[in-house]
Amino acid sequence: MTELRDSRGRPAKPCEVCDGPTTSKYGVCRATAVCVREQGRRGRTAAGRPEVAREASRRWRLANPEKQRASSGRCKMIWEATPAGHIATLVRHARTRGRRERVPATLSRADLGTLPTVCPVLGVPIEYGASRSGAANPYGPSLDRIIPRLGYVPGNVRIVSVRANLLRNDGTAEELRLVAEDAERIRACRLRATGSDT
Numbered sequence: 497m498t499e500l501r502d503s504r505g506r507p508a509k510p511c512e513v514c515d516g517p518t519t520s521k522y523g524v525c526r527a528t529a530v531c532v533r534e535q536g537r538r539g540r541t542a543a544g545r546p547e548v549a550r551e552a553s554r555r556w557r558l559a560n561p562e563k564q565r566a567s568s569g570r571c572k573m574i575w576e577a578t579p580a581g582h583i584a585t586l587v588r589h590a591r592t593r594g595r596r597e598r599v600p601a602t603l604s605r606a607d608l609g610t611l612p613t614v615c616p617v618l619g620v621p622i623e624y625g626a627s628r629s630g631a632a633n634p635y636g637p638s639l640d641r642i643i644p645r646l647g648y649v650p651g652n653v654r655i656v657s658v659r660a661n662l663l664r665n666d667g668t669a670e671e672l673r674l675v676a677e678d679a680e681r682i683r684a685c686r687l688r689a690t691g692s693d694t
């Protein structure tokens with residue numbers, strides 16, 4: 497049996513997971529599902545190789561100064577309070593949510609085009625720029641999937657107010673119509689009983 501060697505002719509080392517021979521630079525082979533998963537994890541995060549991870553992140557920061565600013569601490573807060581930063585954050589969160597729900601999630605800021613100034617559902621002005629208190633502004637923007645199962649893809653996402661999205665949530669058109677009719681009936685009853693609709 498020829499001894500396993502890596503591309504530079506160095507001999508194989510025991511896999512850190514299963515002890516089988518491996519020449520992988522991650523120190524883990526691909527013989528078992530657990531090894532494969534561990535190798536993938538190390539490939540992405542350089543786990544156990546802090547100097548590699550530090551160097552990679554330093555290079556990334558130098559190559560992406562705007563993204564670096566947008567992703568850290570106080571600068572991140574200030575950036576997210578701007579209209580552009582607010583929308584970029586909504587898009588990023590939508591993509592994360594889409595991946596978690598296992599629906600397509602390829603939306604980018606450019607796909608949203610010109611941002612609406614008024615909520616297409618409620619007709620109220622939309623207030624861009626995240627609130628500093630951290631509480632969701634009901635009149636802030638939110639991303640609404642027109643057909644939910646199609647995911648966050650260009651053409652299937654529109655901007656509505658947070659309040660419209662909350663009201664609609666998962667009610668059907670019919671249910672929302674019944675709720676609206678009930679609200680009208682209750683209001684009429686109040687008017688008859690008290691002469692006031694509040």
Ligand SMILES: [Zn+2]
Pocket residue numbers: 511512513514515516524525526527528531
């Ligand atoms: Zn292994």
